[in-house]
Amino acid sequence: MPNFQQPSAMPIHKYSGYDAVDIADRTWPANRITKAPRWLSTDLRDGNQALIDPMSPERKRRMFDQLVKMGYKEIEVGFPASGQTDFDFVRSIIEEPGAIPDDVTISVLTQAREDLIERTVESLKGARRATVHLYNATAPVFRRVVFRGSKDDIKQIAVDGTRLVMEYAEKILGPETEFGYQYSPEIFTDTELDFALEVCEAVMDVYQPGPGREIILNLPATVERSTPSTHADRFEWMGRNLSRREHVVLSVHPHNDRGTAVAAAELAVMAGADRVEGCLFGQGERTGNVDLVTLGMNLFSQGVDPQIDFSDIDEIRRTWEYCNQMEVHPRHPYVGDLVYTSFSGSHQDAIKKGFDAMEADAKAKGVTVDDIEWAVPYLPIDPKDVGRSYEAVIRVNSQSGKGGIAYVLKNDHKLDLPRRMQVEFSKVIQTKTDAEGGEVTPGAIWETFQDEYLPNEANAAARWGRLQLRSGQTTTDTDGVDTLTVDAVVDGQETALKGTGNGPISAFFDALQAIGIDVRLLDYQEHTMSEGASAQAASYIECAIDDKVMWGIGIDANTTRASLKAVVSAVNRAGR
Numbered sequence: 001m002p003n004f005q006q007p008s009a010m011p012i013h014k015y016s017g018y019d020a021v022d023i024a025d026r027t028w029p030a031n032r033i034t035k036a037p038r039w040l041s042t043d044l045r046d047g048n049q050a051l052i053d054p055m056s057p058e059r060k061r062r063m064f065d066q067l068v069k070m071g072y073k074e075i076e077v078g079f080p081a082s083g084q085t086d087f088d089f090v091r092s093i094i095e096e097p098g099a100i101p102d103d104v105t106i107s108v109l110t111q112a113r114e115d116l117i118e119r120t121v122e123s124l125k126g127a128r129r130a131t132v133h134l135y136n137a138t139a140p141v142f143r144r145v146v147f148r149g150s151k152d153d154i155k156q157i158a159v160d161g162t163r164l165v166m167e168y169a170e171k172i173l174g175p176e177t178e179f180g181y182q183y184s185p186e187i188f189t190d191t192e193l194d195f196a197l198e199v200c201e202a203v204m205d206v207y208q209p210g211p212g213r214e215i216i217l218n219l220p221a222t223v224e225r226s227t228p229s230t231h232a233d234r235f236e237w238m239g240r241n242l243s244r245r246e247h248v249v250l251s252v253h254p255h256n257d258r259g260t261a262v263a264a265a266e267l268a269v270m271a272g273a274d275r276v277e278g279c280l281f282g283q284g285e286r287t288g289n290v291d292l293v294t295l296g297m298n299l300f301s302q303g304v305d306p307q308i309d310f311s312d313i314d315e316i317r318r319t320w321e322y323c324n325q326m327e328v329h330p331r332h333p334y335v336g337d338l339v340y341t342s343f344s345g346s347h348q349d350a351i352k353k354g355f356d357a358m359e360a361d362a363k364a365k366g367v368t369v370d371d372i373e374w375a376v377p378y379l380p381i382d383p384k385d386v387g388r389s390y391e392a393v394i395r396v397n398s399q400s401g402k403g404g405i406a407y408v409l410k411n412d413h414k415l416d417l418p419r420r421m422q423v424e425f426s427k428v429i430q431t432k433t434d435a436e437g438g439e440v441t442p443g444a445i446w447e448t449f450q451d452e453y454l455p456n457e458a459n460a461a462a463r464w465g466r467l468q469l470r471s472g473q474t475t476t477d478t479d480g481v482d483t484l485t486v487d488a489v490v491d492g493q494e495t496a497l498k499g500t501g502n503g504p505i506s507a508f509f510d511a512l513q514a515i516g517i518d519v520r521l522l523d524y525q526e527h528t529m530s531e532g533a534s535a536q537a538a539s540y541i542e543c544a545i546d547d548k549v550m551w552g553i554g555i556d557a558n559t560t561r562a563s564l565k566a567v568v569s570a571v572n573r574a575g576r
């Protein structure tokens with residue numbers, strides 16, 4: 001096929017490509033993530049600093065408590081030197097007994113400026129576990145435009161800043177505080193690799209990490225500019241070249257400017273990163289920080305424990321929306337309103353078959369569906385695992401087919417329609433969607449189904465059809481011949497129908513023949529709808545009635561009666 005694409009008029013000359021890393025023997029592509037990395041939530045810092053209205057103390061606290069509840073053990077709680085609000089928030093959680101669990105480390109960010117460092121360390125007084133996180137930009141454009149200094153000048157900012165953090169920590173913090181240190185060369189991904197390494201080494205020379213004295217080196221993609229694979233190469237390169245590697249916690253901090261932050265984080269972990277910084281639902285500067293929920297759930301969906309509890313994802317979302325005053329997109333992975341929903345016919349068909357197969361497999365193994373491996377097409381995880389129901393898994397519109405409609409009837413009403421009946425009923429629904437457009441709700445599907453197949457069961461005002469069964473019915477079996485008597489309403493008249501046959505259904509056909517209705521049985525299926533003494537049965541009957549082939553359904557506690565009702569359902573439909 002010829003390619004008709006044309007050069008665009010976009011100003012491509014304004015941008016340049018991103019350099020590859022010279023690391024031909026990279027090992028990360030073959031690695032697998034088999035355990036959760038250390039997580040740090042920066043919702044209260046990087047997330048908060050990107051909000052139109054930064055969180056109030058009350059919202060910050062709600063978010064902090066939510067993060068703790070979910071299981072995050074490292075939480076960046078603010079930039080205390082930015083102003084009184086952040087400072088006071090840090091003080092409030094330190095001073096309130098029990099607000100910070102003993103196993104949670106709070107972290108605070110500061111620039112490498114002495115007054116800010118002093119104020120930052122001040123904010124941590126009395127904390128059980130606290131990390132000061134110092135950053136300075138190291139990338140060429142910052143060296144030239146922001147700091148207007150040489151590489152050595154910029155390295156000196158990091159070195160001096162580290163020394164000042166250590167001095168103030170020594171001076172201000174008591175022995176009750178387990179103190180930790182983190183350094184970030186800002187826009188690591190735009191910084192020459194050898195210079196990023198040089199700065200990190202200089203910082204380590206000052207901090208002197210060693211046994212029991214880790215240093216967190218956080219390498220941010222402050223603005224995401226490369227492919228995740230190049231990002232991973234840079235991590236592998238740093239991991240190989242850093243000295244004192246065993247005392248370094250190599251941390252990745254992706255942003256999502258190219259929309260690939262999740263991949264960048266995952267590949268960086270494959271390339272050796274020990275720790276991931278991000279925000280819930282990808283909140284953060286511009287396009288956001290990497291989404292910690294997606295990352296955690298990606299692990300979960302591969303059978304790796306994220307060590308974070310996402311089992312009530314809607315509660316997490318509600319808290320997040322309240323605190324950030326923003327909304328989660330309906331397509332957001334794992335949490336959006338539509339992410340466990342399928343409208344299209346072939347997807348729905350496969351989902352229904354998937355659920356049926358799971359049930360059958362579990363039954364064959366004598367276990368429940370929760371005990372076997374999840375294998376439902378188009379649903380990467382079981383929505384139940386994050387607190388969702390199956391209600392919205394299938395929604396019906398003009399793109400839907402029989403499988404989806406059958407799923408709704410089975411899921412909501414325990415009716416497992418035979419395949420040909422599914423085809424028949426889906427045409428009824430299709431006529432409706434073609435005429436009215438839009439979505440057909442499960443309630444509307446059920447209403448239509450009742451009107452079509454069960455008019456005598458639904459409300460009296462909506463009844464239609466020539467035949468209606470009354471309650472009385474007797475069958476006697478004499479030498480293999482069944483005699484059936486049923487009380488019915490035929491064309492508005494109370495009538496006792498009587499017939500004989502080799503079973504109740506054929507006896508009923510015989511009785512119908514007597515009033516001029518010619519019925520032949522083509523297919524019959526039945527199943528129970530529930531267990532126990534009051535169990536109902538559903539009977540499905542496919543009949544030839546004069547020249548029409550029709551399905552009918554009957555629901556009753558008595559199976560014979562259910563099948564007679566199914567015949568009535570088909571006969572009435574044939575005359576509709």
Ligand SMILES: CC(=O)SCCNC(=O)CCNC(=O)[C@H](O)C(C)(C)COP(=O)(O)OP(=O)(O)OC[C@H]1O[C@@H](n2cnc3c(N)ncnc32)[C@H](O)[C@@H]1OP(=O)(O)O
Pocket residue numbers: 046049079081082083109110111112113116135136137146147157186222285
């Ligand atoms: C990538 C990131 O997300 S980094 C985190 C960014 N977050 C924030 O900035 C939120 C909190 N920040 C603030 O509230 C304010 O910036 C404050 C209160 C900390 C400082 O405010 P101000 O003193 O007015 O300084 P301002 O914000 O303009 O910062 C720019 C100055 O800091 C210097 N600077 C910037 N980053 C750093 C750094 N990491 N280390 C040392 N100096 C720095 C700049 O060179 C500039 O110096 P100059 O005034 O001599 O030119």
Ligand SMILES: CC(C)C(=O)C(=O)O
Pocket residue numbers: 046109135184186187218220221222223253255
């Ligand atoms: C302070 C650093 C880690 C940061 O937020 C960034 O570079 O995005």
